[in-house]
Amino acid sequence: MKEFQVKPQTQALTADQATPLRVFWLTTLSMVLILSQTLMAHARGAPETFADLAETISPAVVNITTTTTVAGRTGPQGIVPEGSPFEDFFREFQDRQGPNSDRPRRSSALGSGFVISEDGYIVTNNHVIEGADEIMIEFFEGQELPAQLIGTDPNTDIALLKVEAEAPLKFVSFGDSDLSRVGDWVMAMGNPLGQGFSVSAGIVSARNRALSGTYDDYIQTDAAINRGNSGGPLFNMDGEVIGVNTAILSPNGGSIGIGFSMASNVVTKVVDQLKEFGETRRGWLGVRIQDVTDDVAEALGLEKAAGALVSDVPEGPAKEGGMLAGDVILSFDGVDVIDTRQLVRVVANTQVGKTVRVVVNREGETETLKITLGRREEAEGAVPASMSGEDMEEGPASADIMGLTLQPLSDELRSELELEDSARGLAVMAVDETAEAFEKGLRPGDLITEASQSQVLTIEDLEARVEEAREAGRKSILLLVRRGGDPRFVALSLEASE
Template identity: 50%
Template sequence: MRFANPLRVTSGPLLAVIVAVGLVAVPVDGWSQSRGPASVADLADGLLSAVVNISTTQNVAPRGPGRVPMPQLPEGSPFEEFFGEFFRDQESRPRPPGQGASLGSGFVVDADEGIVVTNNHVITGAAEIIVNFSDGSKVDAELVGIDTKTDIAVLKIDTTGRSLRAVSFGDSEAMRIGDWVMAIGNPFGFGGSVTVGIVSARNRQIGSGPYDDYIQTDAAINRGNSGGPLFNMDGEVIGINTAIISPSGGSIGIGFAIPSNLARNVVDQLREFGETRRGWLGVRIQPVTGEIAESLGLEEARGVLLSGIEKGGPAEGVLEAGDIIIGFDGVEVVDQRELRRIVAEAPVGSEVQVEVLRKGERKTVTVKLGRLEEDEEVASAEDEEGVDEPPVAEAKVLGMSIVELDDEARATFELPEDVSGVLISEVEEGSVADQQGIRPGDVIVEIALTSVSTPKEVLDQIEDLKAQGRKNALLMLANKTGELRFATLRMD
């Protein structure tokens, strides 16, 4: 039975009257459908003073490297048309010459220290940052630190003579699709606006950075809500409102918030160090596709395949190219995005247990994490061009394990000095390389008539050929006598 209104009279042998305090519920197939809380007035009343408006004055000309980038979306994606609220519109919005103004939201997380959290894109390029309170007062804020990869900024204000209300982070992982949430912020400059909705989805990717893991909500979020809190019904912050999809700049019920479990770690590091210090594994990774899973005899495509180990990185000598990471420090690894996130969140210098599948056997190894520098990533075989990456000490590609051809390798395989290229140290039985008669000790001199001298160059050439739609890779090989030959390997 569905009720369009709180009270409905129906004809027939059965007349049901349902009365609830706070909720109107209808049992359907053993489940109780809830129309939500009758009121969030008490909850909102206790939280409004902890939510602030952020205003800035900006030098318009310099945009600065810290500006949150427009998501790189697939051509023809429905998201492509609608991502304007926090990205393209910011570039095209007319402003008076000289100084510009920005309005956003934020919230107090430490009343004693005067710590305020907001979005990085709210304060990027600001010459002055002002925190405005619900009672009409305002105070200048200083920037503690920013993280461009997650779009989070931490501010500090003087608390002298001021009594602040702070809110705390909750557990975003505990939120379920359909749970009620409440957003408070400064939409279109209307401070202290409260909206209510549900968690529409979790783990959303919108292409804004390497750690995309957004909560999607239908609680109304509009321009000016950026940096404001998304609360659960216990009054805990479970997200930071960041972006919306909208053809007009107004809410259509698709908003995105940074999960609190990701934000809390970033905020703590910015407060302690003024910067983020993320864990670094030092590997190149690629997804485990259905074809790869089948070729390795796996029941399902899961985990992350290591296509290379970076020279001098934490994983060198511990992990191997061809390993499939299925667990990291007790957390199951499903895909690349999850591995990037949990590695980055792990403390620098910590020793973590990494569970891998190696040649069909399950193994657990210990890796001491390094620190991820700004120009490094958890390494993907699909990384964008123009990013300087550390050298790859070894890699696995097309059924071959490849390494640098150094003096030790020359001695091991008795290779003369006039042979140059990338050494094939192992060949997987039954692989395309094995079928073409390639053996350990052979040296890859060229790929597609392009010379290669490092494992990374081999990986890059293979990726380039795939990007061109090629199905085969032409390799020039040298053996220990210096004799050259060509071999064609299928790449699919």
């Protein structure tokens, strides 16, 4: 290792020489301090304390106690089969519980919530108050008030309550959850494990998490969230609610640092509709869709795997607007479509009755459709579009193509496969388990109705579509497959047909 020594200057500086040097060092020091402060501001280190924030927003956070009537036990029925040797044992056990054991009981549950307006509207989780006969709100100062249920949305697990107070209530406002970044500080408040008002802090661990719902958009956080925190708020450092604490991932029921809060930009739209209508009113396009995978994109000749592929168009707004199965939705109401999950959320958040522009790719060409949205809640029982087509022509009884043993439909085969009389296409009779088709989920009993977005009624139809795709330089062919009435597109390699 080299050693360096600072040697003193042997020659003294004159006053004229010292002044510019002093100015230089002062200027340099100022620039270093400014740069340091700028970097510190961007780093936004841990706050010295969360106390001021907690003190400000605590009065708007509430504990929720619900009471539910539970039917009494009438005997061991349902616990053990009738005639079981354990029947007498369970009857004796129940008798020891006393003469009142078969009477209805009152069961209580705890949760959290927060006030969003001075006139008493309160947000919580649907699962906190679901089935409750009575809902009691406890405020930070100790006051208790009964609450009225305004409306619920099980899809996002959000409920809106209302209390009548003599004086204006302290409340908190929603923030823009889209502005939150991974690594931002957040604070959770609620009533964990029934211990009363409690605060925990952490960071945003991830965004745009999906758990199991269609409209899921969760913020993941490592702030401690436990049972009883459900329905409580997740705050940013400006005291704005950016999420509603809803779920945790845990092997033991306690917090392990993986909690989920429904993003405020989802919650606010639900709350506005519950407040106005007492129910949700989501936009409905009226299509069945699937993601555009790399092989599907290649089969369709698309530049990239993006958008939503329309697999079926039942009676509804999209069909009235001219949309067809096989269209790829690229843009909806001015928003580029990334995948099916994003499209579902965008459509649901669009006003019912609004006429929107939908840009689709159809057989390599871009088209713009005008579609007036319906209401999803009124269309939950929509029936898939029926099959159409001419009766099949005579041809080979069956054929093996791309690892599939296929056979044109006949009346006998429709009956055997429990298909509607209107069903048309090629039935999958067997699938080679070593073939790509088996890997991609095709099974005996499936029905192939289209190839390369053209209807196939006979073996010759499919063979012609395969040859056309090969001549066009395609590496795969897109099949429309139906199972139990549900359609989906599957791209199979053309090499498997050689």
